[in-house]
Amino acid sequence: MYDDERVTQASDPHPLTRHLQQLTQRARAFDRRRPLVWDVLLTAFFVVAAGVDYMGGGWRNIAVNTDLPGWLIAVLTLGMSVPLLWRRGRPMTVLAVMVGFGAVNSVTGALLQVALVQLIVLFNIALRLPLRTLGWAGVLMTLPVVAGTIRFPKGSWDQQILPQLWAYAIVGLLGIAVRSRQDYTRALVERARQLEVERDQQARLSAAAERTRIAREMHDIIGHNLSVITGLADGGRYAAARSPERAAQALDAIGSTSRQALAELRRLLDVLREEAAETAALAPQPALTDLDRLIDGVRAAGLPVRSTFHGRADSIPPGQQLTVYRVVQEALTNTMKHAGPGVTATVDVAYATDGVTVAVTDTGRGGVPSGSGRGLTGMRERTALYAGTIEAGPRPHPEPGWQVRLHLPRTTAPKESAQ
Template sequence: MYEDEAVTEPHPLTQLLQRLTQRVRAFDRRRPLVWDLLVTAFFVGAALVDASGGWRNVAPNTDVPGPLIFLMTMGLSLPVLWRRRHPMAVLGVMVATGLVNSWSGAMLQAALIQMLVLFSIAMRLPLKTLGWAGLMMTAPLVVGAIRYPEDSWDQQIIPNLWAYALIALLGIAVRSRQDYTEALVERARQLEVERDQQAQLAAAAERTRIAREMHDIIGHNLSVITGLADGGKYAAAKSPERAGQALDAIGTTSRQALGELRRLLDVLRDGAPAPAELAPQPALTDLGQLIDGVRAAGLPVRTTVHGSPDTVPAGRQLTVYRVVQEALTNTLKHGGPGAKATVDVTYAEDGVTVEVTDTGAGANRGTGTTPASSPGRGLTGMRERTALYDGTLEAGPLPRPTGGWRVHLHLPKDSETTP
């Protein structure tokens, strides 16, 4: 192995211990009562083995009656069953039994089972409670040292206190590790939720953007085609040449719409075998071509431009283009016969200002499809594009008696491009 290679795989023995620990914890979560019964049965069995006669090897008083030995054995081991639900009550019973054990001189080894309860207290209860538990467990040690002073105090009490302290520290360490792991799991869960929410928001925003682009592309071109077809229908009887020109314009507009739609769908297609055909987004220099197409569809448009679009960023240029496109499309669809449109574009120090007005009837306007009181995709798309650049958009009917419709757009200058 090279020195710069990172060791990512744990030792096989560590993996085995981790798997065993996970299985034990999983069993404990599924069957807590079964696990408590197994643990209690183990310690009761070990205590009974000591009570059968082994306790006399270390007891300062070997004349303790057998029934008392049995009762103390049960008092020191059986309460383990309830150690997790009522740890302090269990410790109280075991300490009381331990006082009798120390006073009688039996010194049953089952008294060491108190350390298991101390571990549970360190795992689940506040540190203040842990301090009281330590004082309670010290009482039998003091009683035994006073009642049977065979060795010095430090030999009878200090080793046990060190054992209690180590068990308490072990419980605190395991508790801290569990809290840390739970915090990591919760953090990971929150990150997954945030990731899913961000993905949903991004998908919703992308769907909105795609819907807006498709509406602008298809809606405008279909409106132009409709105008050309209507004009060609009237011209067919009187001027076949004009009808042929209208059909040529319909074909050109249709191919342009199909090309833009194909490019958009190629970008959306998953796993496309070839890179999608790309083309520049419309800019302010394309406004002339846009207006010529609208004029060809039968809508007279007068254009006035003040200033130069050279300093306008591409994103703002696209927004201006789409707003003009949507406004003229609405005039084509709802302006009625004899409608005329005016497009005024001003490039100033404070930004871009566009005003599109027409002399149409002005009824059922504001959406492209529905009355102005119920905004649809057209006006909504214009407002969304304007909001991206902190601009303002006003759309509504002109006052009578002139009538008509007005769309006013202002996009402030990009602060990042200001010298």
């Protein structure tokens, strides 16, 4: 609990920091909506500041030549401030114009402070254009400085040039840092978007897999039990005329099979109810110990089945037991539905150290009608969960009938849940 509190406190920014972040976000949002407004305000600020310096004569305090005409100072002032309005769309053109006026500013000895506005354009170049362009911009801005140093030398050249170069370098690096930060933020936003898309896709895939699993269970439960009920009903109808006791037994078996099918369906449908998820998870799934009951039900429906078991199933995982149970169930259901009259079936289950092998054969005409292969698809899907192999097809000539052979290797976990 204390660790969570420390993490929460560390992740919460200071109120002042949060307030500044909100103001920054609002300013950026306004700039994205109305960039011209911000450009006009910024340009107007520097034009007014430069105009105050010109009108008040403050430029004479640092000028080398104070006898320059007023019209020249006015032109230089406007020439190095008004182009700032187009700094985003054409930064290199704006810089070239400013450098031209800056060269006149340095050569004439006016040394107007408005020349520093070039640093804003340099920042925009570092922020938006390639680094090669930034290098050429630095060279271009150095020309007026060199010209002024040659025209009005004061002390050593490094005292006049190096401070300017350092200023250009710092502004350029600041633009690169802001650009890198923006690129990193955009990459994070894009990554978050991709993760959100992947999460939605994974949710859809999981939902589709769950629907497939439920459909497979519904097919196995309903298909098998209805086939057994149909067989019992047909047998009971024929027995009713000759042996009422046999007909009563068939009706009892139909009731028992129906109740079993309803119980399995209720367990399966409970999984879909969120409030009953925990209860549904406790419901037992069919296992290998239930094969005898399954085969007895098929026999009661009128299909003679001979079963043999080799080895012990103690170490078979529950998921594999369910797969074996469903494959045997589906194979016997197909035999009852498609093999024809007078057919017999055989179920052989062998447990070995390398896995479990199952063979279900019948002596009918074999095959599955076209368009009704959902059961075979379900068997293959269940087998694939445990990297097993399954073969379904006619028995080798001249033996009549159909066979299903399943092998599941020893494994500790399926590729996905088989429950």
